[in-house]
Amino acid sequence: MAVYSFYIFDRHAECVYKRRWLPRPASIAGKSRPTSDTPTVANGLATMPSTRTTDDDAKLIFGTVFSLRNMVRKLGGEDDNFVTYRTSQYRLHYYETPTNIKFVMLTDTKSPSMRVALQQIYINLYVEYVVKNPLSPAEHPGGLGVDNELFEQSLEQFVTRVLS
Amino acid sequence: MSSSTKVSRIGEELWKTKIDKVNAELVTLTYGTIVAQLCQDYDGNYHDVNKQLEKMGYNIGMRLIEDFLAKSNAGRCANFRETADMISKVGFKIFLNVTPTVTNWTSDNNQFSLIFDENPLADFVELPDDGRAQDELWFSNILCGVLRGSLEMVQMQIEAHFVSDVLRGDDTTEMRVSLVRYIEDEMPPEDD
Amino acid sequence: MSYYFTILSPTDVPLFNIAFGTSKSGGDGIARFRFPEAAQNTYMTQFIIHSSLDMLEEAQWMGGNMYLKHIDTYPPASSYISAFLTPSGTRFLLLHQPPQPNLPPSSSSGPGGGSMSLSVTSGMGSSGLFGGSGSSSGRASSSSIAANPTSPQTEEAVRQFMTEVYENYVKTVMSPFYRRGMEVKSPVFRGKVSAAGRKWL
Numbered sequence: 001m002a003v004y005s006f007y008i009f010d011r012h013a014e015c016v017y018k019r020r021w022l023p024r025p026a027s028i029a030g031k032s033r034p035t036s037d038t039p040t041v042a043n044g045l046a047t048m049p050s051t052r053t054t055d056d057d058a059k060l061i062f063g064t065v066f067s068l069r070n071m072v073r074k075l076g077g078e079d080d081n082f083v084t085y086r087t088s089q090y091r092l093h094y095y096e097t098p099t100n101i102k103f104v105m106l107t108d109t110k111s112p113s114m115r116v117a118l119q120q121i122y123i124n125l126y127v128e129y130v131v132k133n134p135l136s137p138a139e140h141p142g143g144l145g146v147d148n149e150l151f152e153q154s155l156e157q158f159v160t161r162v163l164s
Numbered sequence: 165m166s167s168s169t170k171v172s173r174i175g176e177e178l179w180k181t182k183i184d185k186v187n188a189e190l191v192t193l194t195y196g197t198i199v200a201q202l203c204q205d206y207d208g209n210y211h212d213v214n215k216q217l218e219k220m221g222y223n224i225g226m227r228l229i230e231d232f233l234a235k236s237n238a239g240r241c242a243n244f245r246e247t248a249d250m251i252s253k254v255g256f257k258i259f260l261n262v263t264p265t266v267t268n269w270t271s272d273n274n275q276f277s278l279i280f281d282e283n284p285l286a287d288f289v290e291l292p293d294d295g296r297a298q299d300e301l302w303f304s305n306i307l308c309g310v311l312r313g314s315l316e317m318v319q320m321q322i323e324a325h326f327v328s329d330v331l332r333g334d335d336t337t338e339m340r341v342s343l344v345r346y347i348e349d350e351m352p353p354e355d356d
Numbered sequence: 357m358s359y360y361f362t363i364l365s366p367t368d369v370p371l372f373n374i375a376f377g378t379s380k381s382g383g384d385g386i387a388r389f390r391f392p393e394a395a396q397n398t399y400m401t402q403f404i405i406h407s408s409l410d411m412l413e414e415a416q417w418m419g420g421n422m423y424l425k426h427i428d429t430y431p432p433a434s435s436y437i438s439a440f441l442t443p444s445g446t447r448f449l450l451l452h453q454p455p456q457p458n459l460p461p462s463s464s465s466g467p468g469g470g471s472m473s474l475s476v477t478s479g480m481g482s483s484g485l486f487g488g489s490g491s492s493s494g495r496a497s498s499s500s501i502a503a504n505p506t507s508p509q510t511e512e513a514v515r516q517f518m519t520e521v522y523e524n525y526v527k528t529v530m531s532p533f534y535r536r537g538m539e540v541k542s543p544v545f546r547g548k549v550s551a552a553g554r555k556w557l
């Protein structure tokens with residue numbers, strides 16, 4: 001199983017964290033900290049033209065999950081939410097907290113449901129390292145986003161060791 | 165009533181299993197010191213102290229709600245009455261080990277009171293006898309902010325204030341909570 | 357039996373004072389000290405208590421106990437001083453002056469002597485340092501702990517009193533608005549001390 005990318009959107013619809021992995025996480029294990037900020041990480045998703053930046057990706061993904069969520073709620077009631085959808089190229093997993101923080105993960109198509117994994121990331125990584133860090137701002141306006149080493153390291157570990 | 169007892173069970177269970185306990189005096193003394201320091205810094209202007217405490221509480225609430233949700237795994241409440249129950253029996257239970265009584269609902273179900281039989285923040289406290297603190301200072305005002313901050317994060321804009329406090333010589337400690345509105349989802353800014 | 361209780365900071369600043377009488381054996385809980393002049397009542401008690409500080413400083417190193425028992429006597433006023441030391445060096449001092457047991461009640465010839473006057477100056481009209489106080493309370497308490505200030509029962513009662521006051525003192529100084537070295541003004545604490553006095557003394 002391969003994790004392609006991971007996004008967090010806060011309640012103001014702002015992307016506060018994004019991270020992309022190459023198709024095979026094992027191959028990047030040697031690299032110290034391959035950041036998502038490099039706009040043209042080659043081959044992030046096979047379907048995505050490499051010319052598009054991750055910022056654009058984030059916007060697209062937010063638009064997708066936001067609309068999808070609203071449609072699902074109209075059909076299934078206020079408490080309904082979608083969990084995942086799949087295309088021929090990737091699978092998108094979605095978890096939203098009651099505080100409207102949205103966790104999105106893109107994986108390959110063969111991956112099992114990542115809902116629990118996303119919840120774990122929220123509970124054990126995001127809340128522990130970001131929310132409870134008194135020096136980290138409570139909100140992340142202005143596009144700086146979650147800039148927290150412990151969180152990033154732990155996420156890296158979680159994705160490379162636990163999920164693959 | 166059964167849903168209410170279920171909520172208390174959730175609170176009890178969380179309190180027993182997931183909560184790190186900390187010495188109560190440490191909390192009481194820490195909070196007391198903060199309030200006393202604020203009173204000193206604001207030169208006895210208790211209105212400003214109240215305001216500042218509320219603001220501090222708001223910032224705490226914004227974070228605390230995430231911890232609350234992570235621990236309780238609670239979903240969205242169906243109505244404001246459920247929210248009130250959750251606040252009292254799970255929220256206050258797991259963070260302060262008290263369960264204030266929810267009462268005095270208005271007929272539109274948008275306003276209720278929390279009556280605190282005990283208040284760990286106010287142990288040992290005696291308000292300064294300068295003739296004003298008894299009338300102006302809401303010692304535990306941070307709690308109002310905590311509620312405002314945490315409920316804002318779950319799309320409820322509320323207003324909370326104390327209406328009585330045993331520290332002032334009142335019979336009860338009562339906080340009034342009113343729902344102002346439910347907050348709509350925010351849309352991303354338009355791209356140009 | 358009349359009591360004067362005071363709390364002194366480690367640097368001898370008075371933090372709290374209260375005078376009260378026994379409530380045992382029909383006492384009315386009002387202090388009736390027998391000092392020569394009414395106006396000097398408060399000064400005398402403070403003077404006697406503070407003069408025992410040297411004894412206290414000696415006694416405090418003798419054992420590890422917080423309760424130092426009866427540490428000093430001031431024979432001219434037949435006053436006894438008991439002391440209690442908190443770990444932070446705050447001293448609780450209790451002056452007790454038993455009713456005059458040697459003189460028959462009839463010797464209290466003062467105008468208020470035989471009555472239950474509410475004034476603390478009651479009996480001060482009598483001559484001499486040992487003028488009788490309210491004789492009714494004097495007679496009534498002759499069999500109580502008050503009559504014998506150095507008996508084990510008295511020591512125990514004072515110890516109980518001191519311990520209870522200490523517990524309440526700790527709670528009071530834990531109030532965030534109390535700063536170290538400040539006078540203890542809390543009415544709640546005063547009430548608690550009075551209650552402890554009624555209970556044990």
